[in-house]
Amino acid sequence: MLVLGRKPGEYVMIGEDIKVKVVKSDKGDLRLAIDAPRSVKIKRGEIWEQENLH
Known part of the structure; x- marks a missing residue:
């Protein structure tokens, strides 16, 4: 993980x-x-965890 200030x-x-x-x-x-192409999926961390940690 990269941590930046x-x-x-x-x-x-x-x-x-x-x-x-x-x-x-x-x-x-x-x-x-966040500026990204429409093809890039962006999810909040709590949503990602809900979908992937259960």
């Missing part, structure tokens, strides 16, 4: 076509904005 507005690229950007909400928490 990123500030709001900064991003990481996964391959050539997936961009994960850190954005800050009005409440002060951090959110991720």
